[in-house]
Amino acid sequence: QVQLVESGGGLVQSGGSLRLSCAASRNIFTFYDMGWYRQAPGKQRELVAAITSGGTTNYADSAKGRFTISRDNAKNTVYLQMNSLKPEDTAVYYCNAKTTSQSYWGQGTQVTVSS
DSSP: OOOEEEEOOEEEETTOOEEEEEEESSOOTTTOEEEEEEEOTTSOOEEEEEEOTTOOEEEOTTTTTTEEEEEEGGGTEEEEEEOSOOGGGOEEEEEEEEOSSOEEEOOOEEEEEEO
């Protein structure tokens, strides 16, 4: 079992920055791919950024050039640095850890970007 705890959300003005953190209950990065997803009201949950166990990153088109995913293996923590935030980035952001047979989610953290 893996517990994931997100933090770092909040209210920010358009053009501002936030850094989200996802702390895992144990060292999982060697085996798990990690991802940040978001879900806005009335919309489906979507992938924002991901980092594989091997360190390869990928981003949604909406996040490219503005968001950066990274991880600190010593702290069992994955980060999502979000810059140049837009009102359309407003959503609940979720952390995910997965292998081919397992998937774990955090409880989510709210990000609200005001115009």
